[in-house]
């Protein structure tokens with residue numbers, strides 16, 4: 084059995100019109116992910132080549148170009164298998180793929196965490212720089228011949244994060260690919276240097292309104308069949324932001340430093356063994372503090388500490 088046939092048997096795949104979802108191991112649970120192969124009469128595009136693509140080895144179908152929802156380790160993990168094809172990123176995320184240093188700037192880690200993740204990026208995610216990535220923008224359409232992949236710029240997770248709306252001739256059906264608006268119970272991730280909580284909230288407002296026949300996430304939620312199922316997941320996902328903020332306000336009943344906030348854990352659970360939990364907690368919850376200060380709900384006590392008003 085070929086590696087591809089073995090991966091299909093083990094991880095699964097599914098056709099939604101001209102869109103084939105290539106599931107990753109464990110249903111695409113991080114660090115794995117689900118990639119899309121979108122086929123028109125003229126071109127075939129591979130979206131977010133994940134570790135599942137690495138496991139498949141050579142794909143039976145030829146690929147004309149790679150389109151990335153954003154520049155993160157798990158979404159570029161299989162890109163090195165396609166050195167001849169053009170690699171397309173939103174213009175805001177595009178600099179990250181040019182070098183390891185540029186990629187590391189997206190996360191904004193420092194010290195030991197930075198050193199560790201730099202190694203993980205190359206050893207586990209096969210990071211391979213691309214000297215000549217191609218930019219795309221909001222509203223751009225990849226016309227594959229009877230099948231169109233439309234770009235929706237949905238920043239927040241990263242600056243250039245995008246969703247893709249895919250439609251095709253002869254059908255009213257559409258597929259909305261959500262990338263890392265992954266509808267997981269973990270909730271929205273906005274803990275990198277290139278993440279932004281307020282952008283993420285505006286993005287959620289925009290994405291909620293988009294109607295499609297199928298909704299697909301990169302991670303383990305996979306394919307959602309109905310608008311009802313989508314909205315139910317979506318609302319729960321979005322509610323995590325308010326839950327983190329309410330918990331933070333409660334914690335700030337006494338003056339606390341950002342280090343204490345990070346140690347308490349609002350994004351991850353206290354026992355989660357995540358090497359970068361500390362900087363991610365600081366960046367995520369720091370953004371909540373910032374907006375609570377602006378709203379007059381939190382004030383600074385001294386150089387280090389904040390308290391709820």
Ligand SMILES: [Zn+2]
Pocket residue numbers: 153155240263
């Ligand atoms: Zn991501």
